[in-house]
Amino acid sequence: EKAGFDHFMLKEIHEQPKAYRDTMGVRLDASGRKVVLTEVGMTPEQIRSIRNVHIVACGTAYHAGLVGKTVIEKLARIPVENDVASEYRYRSPIITPETLVIVVSQSGETADTLAALREAKRCGARVLAITNVVGSSVAREADDVIVTWAGPEIAVASTKAYTSQLIAFYLLGLYLAQTLGTQDEAAIAEVIAELKELPEKVEAILAQSETIKEIAEQIATHDNLFFIGRGVDYAVVLEGSLKLKEISYIHSEAYAAGELKHGTLALIEEGIPVIALATQHDLFEKTVSNIKEVKARGAHVFGIHEAGNEEMAKVVDQVFAVPATHPLLTPALSVIPLQLLSYYASLARGNDVDKPRNLAKSVTVE
Ligand code: F6R
Numbered sequence: 001e002k003a004g005f006d007h008f009m010l011k012e013i014h015e016q017p018k019a020y021r022d023t024m025g026v027r028l029d030a031s032g033r034k035v036v037l038t039e040v041g042m043t044p045e046q047i048r049s050i051r052n053v054h055i056v057a058c059g060t061a062y063h064a065g066l067v068g069k070t071v072i073e074k075l076a077r078i079p080v081e082n083d084v085a086s087e088y089r090y091r092s093p094i095i096t097p098e099t100l101v102i103v104v105s106q107s108g109e110t111a112d113t114l115a116a117l118r119e120a121k122r123c124g125a126r127v128l129a130i131t132n133v134v135g136s137s138v139a140r141e142a143d144d145v146i147v148t149w150a151g152p153e154i155a156v157a158s159t160k161a162y163t164s165q166l167i168a169f170y171l172l173g174l175y176l177a178q179t180l181g182t183q184d185e186a187a188i189a190e191v192i193a194e195l196k197e198l199p200e201k202v203e204a205i206l207a208q209s210e211t212i213k214e215i216a217e218q219i220a221t222h223d224n225l226f227f228i229g230r231g232v233d234y235a236v237v238l239e240g241s242l243k244l245k246e247i248s249y250i251h252s253e254a255y256a257a258g259e260l261k262h263g264t265l266a267l268i269e270e271g272i273p274v275i276a277l278a279t280q281h282d283l284f285e286k287t288v289s290n291i292k293e294v295k296a297r298g299a300h301v302f303g304i305h306e307a308g309n310e311e312m313a314k315v316v317d318q319v320f321a322v323p324a325t326h327p328l329l330t331p332a333l334s335v336i337p338l339q340l341l342s343y344y345a346s347l348a349r350g351n352d353v354d355k356p357r358n359l360a361k362s363v364t365v366e
Helices: 010-016 016-027 044-048 059-076 084-092 112-120 137-141 160-180 185-206 209-217 232-248 259-262 282-297 333-349
Strands: 052-057 080-084 101-105 126-130 144-147 224-229 253-255 274-276 300-306 318-322
Touching: 010 333, 016 185, 044 160, 052 084, 052 112, 052 126, 052 232, 059 080, 059 101, 059 160, 059 232, 080 084, 080 253, 084 112, 101 112, 101 300, 101 318, 112 126, 112 137, 126 160, 144 274, 160 333, 185 318, 209 232, 209 318, 209 333, 224 232, 224 259, 224 282, 232 253, 232 274, 232 333, 253 259, 259 282, 274 282, 274 333, 282 300, 318 333
Parallel strands: 052 080, 052 101, 101 126, 126 144, 224 253, 224 274, 274 300, 300 318
Antiparallel strands: none
16 A cells, blocks of 8 residues: 555655646646636636635645745735634634635644634635545535645655645636736746646656755754745745654754844754755845855755755755756745655654654644
8 A cells, every 4th residue: 555665655755746747637728828727616806806815724734825825925916824723713813705715724624724714704704725635624614625636645744735735826826816917828827837847857856865865864863953944945944844843853943044143043053954945046145144154153054956056065065956947836846855854864763754653644623
């Protein structure tokens, strides 16, 4: 059932190219210039009436939502807020009939997310669910459902569900943009063309798993480390840090790279590993200054950057390149080495990769 892999997590990491293809599937029209989301029942008038979007979820799904915010704001120019589901209900969120609430849940059974969905509906919002389970509670109660066709996810640590959620956000962002006219047809076609190339690019990263394994074995000897990134890279390192904590039990913190100097630099000492994600061209120079700040304090920096960027190797100790793509799509590639890093670090520490301590796959209590 593990199809020759040692663990479900590794199998599921390797299933991502297929999960991307299946999730995009029939949602891209044959001309390659349009997104077709028949499952979204909102009329163009209803889409035009959306004033704001709330994305609500837990854990890894929340992290996918952070990327979703950037995607929707950049493509469709609608303001988006992210909330952790267990906080949402209790902060009296300002929800109106012009609010689109997007709940994201792999299982579709997470109690906190379901409670947030019900609160949003009670306040009159339209609720769109992104879920991996057809017929789940979240799918049944939402107004619109975008199914991520990742297939069953068995490992407790979510991998292919997260990346399929990213694909769902790309499709939704493009769909809103094409309906609202916030992007011209050529810009939309350009993102779609890049989307289609993602599965092969993921395969190219997976083919370099040995390199990540070596880095993971170095990291597994440490008890503390940091992740840094800016923009969508920050959203991705939050996910990378959660994954590492979850299965390797190594403590890590993910920081917006520019925020380190506001206190956290005090924790950077000789030899501490820092994983710096810098895929965004417009933010690269800024992230490099933050890398220099930690290097000056003795950190050992692993840099993840886009292929073709020759600068990263000059400022960090070790590099790993991911294939180049559209700036909004980099999370669907850059998270892969971080998933592999957690997997191999967990393995090096002798942990039960698929069933980390104290955790359940589906959290049905609030
Ligand atoms: C981490 C992980 C959890 C889940 C969270 C939400 O790897 O799997 O953080 O993402 O419990 O679960 P769903 O998406 O089922 O609502």
